[in-house]
Amino acid sequence: MAGLLLLGLFMGHPLAFVLGGTAVLGAVIAGKPMVLGIVINRIFGDVLDNYVLIAIPLFVLMARFLSDSGVTDRMFEALRHLMARVTGGLGLAVVFISILLAATTGIIGASITVMGMMALRPMLQYGYDPRMATGLIAASGCLGILIPPSIMLILMASYAPGLSVGQLFAGAMLPGVLLGVMYAIYVALIAWLKPDWAPPVRDEEQISRGAMWRMLMAEAVPPLVLILGILGSLLAGIATATEASAIGAALALVIVIARGRFQWATFYSALLETGRTSAMILFIVVGATAFTGVFNITGGLRASQDLMRGIADDPYTLVLLMLVVVFVLGMFLDWTGIVLLSFPIFLPLVGEMGIDPLWFVVLMAVVLQTSFLSPPFGYALFYMRAISPPHVTTGQIIGGVMPFIGLIIVMCGLIIAFPALVTWLPQTLYGG
Amino acid sequence: MPIIRLIDAINEIVGRIVSVAAIVFAGIIIYDVTMRYFLGQPTRWSFDVTKQLYGFYFIMLGGYALRHQAHVRVDLLTARMGHTMRRWTEILGYLIFFFPFAWIFARRSWDFAMTSWNQGEVTYGAVQLPVYPLKMAMFAAAVLLLIQGISEVLKLLLDKTDHLENLEPMDVR
Amino acid sequence: ENWTMTSVWPSSLELIEIDRKWVETVNALVDDEVLTIEFFEGGSLVPAGEVFGAVESGTVQAGADWPGYWAGRDAAFSPLATTSSLFNAVDYINWIREWGGQELYDEVYGKFGMVYLPYGVTNNESGFRTVDKPISTIEDLQGMRLRLSGLEQGRLLEKLGGSQVSMAGGEIYQSLERGVVDGAEFSTPNVDFSGGFQQVTKYWSTPGWHQSSSVFGVMINKASWDALDEDTQQRLRVAADATMLWSLSFTERRATEAYAQFQEAGTEITRMDDAALEQIQQLANQTIQEVACENPTAAKVYASQLRYLENYGTWREASAPFNLGRSPNGPDLAAIEACAN
Numbered sequence: 001m002a003g004l005l006l007l008g009l010f011m012g013h014p015l016a017f018v019l020g021g022t023a024v025l026g027a028v029i030a031g032k033p034m035v036l037g038i039v040i041n042r043i044f045g046d047v048l049d050n051y052v053l054i055a056i057p058l059f060v061l062m063a064r065f066l067s068d069s070g071v072t073d074r075m076f077e078a079l080r081h082l083m084a085r086v087t088g089g090l091g092l093a094v095v096f097i098s099i100l101l102a103a104t105t106g107i108i109g110a111s112i113t114v115m116g117m118m119a120l121r122p123m124l125q126y127g128y129d130p131r132m133a134t135g136l137i138a139a140s141g142c143l144g145i146l147i148p149p150s151i152m153l154i155l156m157a158s159y160a161p162g163l164s165v166g167q168l169f170a171g172a173m174l175p176g177v178l179l180g181v182m183y184a185i186y187v188a189l190i191a192w193l194k195p196d197w198a199p200p201v202r203d204e205e206q207i208s209r210g211a212m213w214r215m216l217m218a219e220a221v222p223p224l225v226l227i228l229g230i231l232g233s234l235l236a237g238i239a240t241a242t243e244a245s246a247i248g249a250a251l252a253l254v255i256v257i258a259r260g261r262f263q264w265a266t267f268y269s270a271l272l273e274t275g276r277t278s279a280m281i282l283f284i285v286v287g288a289t290a291f292t293g294v295f296n297i298t299g300g301l302r303a304s305q306d307l308m309r310g311i312a313d314d315p316y317t318l319v320l321l322m323l324v325v326v327f328v329l330g331m332f333l334d335w336t337g338i339v340l341l342s343f344p345i346f347l348p349l350v351g352e353m354g355i356d357p358l359w360f361v362v363l364m365a366v367v368l369q370t371s372f373l374s375p376p377f378g379y380a381l382f383y384m385r386a387i388s389p390p391h392v393t394t395g396q397i398i399g400g401v402m403p404f405i406g407l408i409i410v411m412c413g414l415i416i417a418f419p420a421l422v423t424w425l426p427q428t429l430y431g432g
Numbered sequence: 433m434p435i436i437r438l439i440d441a442i443n444e445i446v447g448r449i450v451s452v453a454a455i456v457f458a459g460i461i462i463y464d465v466t467m468r469y470f471l472g473q474p475t476r477w478s479f480d481v482t483k484q485l486y487g488f489y490f491i492m493l494g495g496y497a498l499r500h501q502a503h504v505r506v507d508l509l510t511a512r513m514g515h516t517m518r519r520w521t522e523i524l525g526y527l528i529f530f531f532p533f534a535w536i537f538a539r540r541s542w543d544f545a546m547t548s549w550n551q552g553e554v555t556y557g558a559v560q561l562p563v564y565p566l567k568m569a570m571f572a573a574a575v576l577l578l579i580q581g582i583s584e585v586l587k588l589l590l591d592k593t594d595h596l597e598n599l600e601p602m603d604v605r
Numbered sequence: 606e607n608w609t610m611t612s613v614w615p616s617s618l619e620l621i622e623i624d625r626k627w628v629e630t631v632n633a634l635v636d637d638e639v640l641t642i643e644f645f646e647g648g649s650l651v652p653a654g655e656v657f658g659a660v661e662s663g664t665v666q667a668g669a670d671w672p673g674y675w676a677g678r679d680a681a682f683s684p685l686a687t688t689s690s691l692f693n694a695v696d697y698i699n700w701i702r703e704w705g706g707q708e709l710y711d712e713v714y715g716k717f718g719m720v721y722l723p724y725g726v727t728n729n730e731s732g733f734r735t736v737d738k739p740i741s742t743i744e745d746l747q748g749m750r751l752r753l754s755g756l757e758q759g760r761l762l763e764k765l766g767g768s769q770v771s772m773a774g775g776e777i778y779q780s781l782e783r784g785v786v787d788g789a790e791f792s793t794p795n796v797d798f799s800g801g802f803q804q805v806t807k808y809w810s811t812p813g814w815h816q817s818s819s820v821f822g823v824m825i826n827k828a829s830w831d832a833l834d835e836d837t838q839q840r841l842r843v844a845a846d847a848t849m850l851w852s853l854s855f856t857e858r859r860a861t862e863a864y865a866q867f868q869e870a871g872t873e874i875t876r877m878d879d880a881a882l883e884q885i886q887q888l889a890n891q892t893i894q895e896v897a898c899e900n901p902t903a904a905k906v907y908a909s910q911l912r913y914l915e916n917y918g919t920w921r922e923a924s925a926p927f928n929l930g931r932s933p934n935g936p937d938l939a940a941i942e943a944c945a946n
């Protein structure tokens with residue numbers, strides 16, 4: 001099945017149908033066409049009948065409203081002026097906004113689409129290197145699965161007996177924010193070493209401090225209030241992620257109207273765009289769930305389990321091995337597949353070796369960030385491809401995310417060296 | 433070819449109507465949140481209704497998205513191919529991957545929908561909503577996707593497709 | 606034969622241990638050449654809500670369930686899974702094995718081309734866990750938004766002045782934490798504890814009147830069942846009986862341990878008083894009668910259960926205080942029998 005998957009990907013066929021087609025052909029080749037029934041069961045149960053995923057179209061719609069009204073372009077312009085004296089300022093603004101977004105959505109497709117629509121065009125316009133721009137947006141967008149609230153952490157908790165969602169949220173908070181800080185430091189460093197990769201605002205465009213602050217208040221504050229409002233309604237217990245997405249879309253529309261930018265034609269085309277983008281993202285989930293189901297039922301699950309069992313040794317080797325396995329799986333599968341596949345094998349072994357399961361699960365959550373970024377098969381890459389203008393090549397996007405994959409691996413090393421990064425906050429909040 | 437125009441028109445109309453549903457389920461969610469926090473009277477039905485509307489919304493748009501070539505692909509190799517080579521690679525992609533999947537999707541969701549219809553399946557709780565309309569929509573969506581695939585392959589065969597060439601430079605999809 | 610079997614429970618929920626026990630027992634009792642069952646945990650093949658369809662269509666040969674999940678297809682699945690304030694675990698065992706219950710499982714699952722082997726019981730569920738307001742009287746339930754599953758359960762809660770919120774098990778923790786619901790019931794104390802509810806709820810109201818006990822088992826596709834020889838079928842039934850007995854004592858021991866864990870975690874445990882429970886009984890009886898009279902098959906199941914209670918009640922009362930459980934003041938048998946046709 002892996003071979004078929006690769007063939008289809010390199011043939012340039014739409015990812016959703018490569019996954020779905022591989023599921024069907026895989027079942028037939030395995031001589032078990034009767035298992036195809038589960039394809040429909042999974043599509044309905046995992047994708048259609050799923051309250052959490054409602055947030056995807058609504059966050060996309062929110063981004064679309066903000067983008068069509070010109071609000072996001074000008075917000076980034078204002079933030080760029082604010083950071084004009086900081087080289088790489090626009091890149092830093094992306095990291096900053098991404099951490100905020102991460103705390104609202106937790107859905108990668110939505111985060112990256114939002115960030116891509118808001119930030120990519122201005123970055124390219126101001127002369128950022130396309131590798132730098134796309135890599136940064138893709139990597140920052142992925143912070144959404146690590147920084148709570150996160151659907152990945154919720155799923156992980158349900159697969160890790162004895163660990164609660166609250167503990168995992170608390171455990172992942174610090175590593176998630178730190179990773180964002182590392183991205184910011186990296187951007188600042190690159191901007192200092194290679195100024196033409198992340199150019200500062202050109203002199204003739206520099207404006208006075210007073211004008212800048214007026215612009216900032218006018219352009220950046222409303223969208224920031226919007227984002228903080230969504231985050232606030234989530235954390236204050238007023239709304240779930242799905243509800244926050246609806247509130248976000250409504251508030252974005254209010255901003256558009258308040259600025260006198262509302263037009264029926266733009267409004268309708270925003271709805272159509274949102275429909276296409278949502279179908280694009282959710283059909284990948286459709287294909288992936290079909291693929292994972294057939295892979296599991298035709299023995300792929302068991303085979304990978306047996307392989308792992310043969311090698312387990314001391315705790316450090318075991319953890320390193322598991323990290324490598326997850327990293328390699330991440331090149332081909334998405335986190336849902338990986339969590340479903342690996343946790344039933346990993347967690348009992350982790351228990352036997354006396355490793356703290358909370359620490360281990362958060363470490364897995366961090367390394368799974370790479371599953372979105374590592375070629376040949378990374379959703380963040382595909383989402384970036386989908387929202388990038390055609391003159392940006394896929395090769396540039398892949399080259400762009402590489403340094404960030406390196407930073408994620410560094411972060412894993414830090415968690416192994418300093419377990420308190422994970423365990424301190426949950427212990428403070430929940431005790432023992 | 434009239435068949436291409438017909439199929440494209442069907443999915444275009446479906447897409448233009450169904451896309452509006454996003455406003456409807458966003459509205460229902462906001463109504464429910466408002467009722468809950470400001471009036472203390474949550475609705476009994478909004479959870480199931482929004483979920484069903486969302487499912488209906490995105491699944492019905494699969495064919496529409498394909499008609500606009502919005503589905504993400506990896507153009508690592510194909511971008512370097514010549515026009516004819518690329519056309520035939522694309523056609524092959526549809527034959528190997530798209531049609532087997534779309535056929536199974538349509539064929540099996542028909543059985544799936546009919547089972548639900550015959551059982552008169554409803555959601556399980558104090559509010560009992562029928563489930564079969566959504567399952568039937570899934571079958572209809574599969575058919576829309578399948579016929580759009582036929583249209584796309586015909587366009588490739590007749591060399592009438594336009595997505596092979598680059599779109600305008602700053603078209604941020 | 607080679608069977609693929611899955612479950613509605615993910616590996617993190619202790620309920621899956623009952624399914625694993627049955628599969629282990631079957632694989633020990635039956636020669637590998639005759640039948641091997643390969644068991645996949647919930648979610649790895651199909652989502653929980655789709656296990657029924659997967660067995661019905663023969664995509665998988667067997668699926669472990671709690672019958673109540675299928676009440677949207679036939680309301681009769683509800684009393685086959687649990688009752689509001691009626692049966693305890695021993696009542697279910699008595700009724701299934703000696704008072705005609707098994708035939709009703711065969712009849713209802715049979716309509717969907719399946720054979721059913723009940724192989725697990727858990728006694729009383731925990732009851733409601735609430736964030737910041739204890740429930741000890743019926744007045745306390747007024748206006749409360751509570752996560753609760755089930756048709757009869759939801760209607761009963763509405764009669765008591767609360768409102769039912771349906772959500773998947775995995776969403777409960779976050780909804781409690783964010784105040785989307787005021788409280789929730791989920792399962793037995795040990796299962797609740799593994800879900801971490803002690804971290805987000807301060808109060809626990811016993812007993813679990815909404816779900817006085819529960820039945821678990823395996824759905825088997827009829828064609829796959831018929832392909833087995835009679836001896837093997839018999840062994841599968843023996844394995845089910847053995848698992849059923851084990852599940853009763855296993856889950857009661859685990860519930861006892863978890864009760865202590867909740868106390869240690871500082872959860873305040875309150876009890877509904879007897880007057881409240883009596884009032885709930887009356888409303889539960891009304892609800893059961895309503896549901897039964899909307900669905901003749903459900904009425905047939907309830908009627909059979911009530912006949913058992915009446916019949917067994919004579920000896921149960923005579924043997925007090927050494928008897929098994931209580932004889933509830935349940936719904937009117939004649940009224941429900943009238944709806945069964």
Ligand code: NA
Pocket residue numbers: 101102103104105106107143144145146147148149150
């Ligand atoms: Na998040």
Ligand code: NA
Pocket residue numbers: 330331332333370371372373374375376377378379
């Ligand atoms: Na990857």
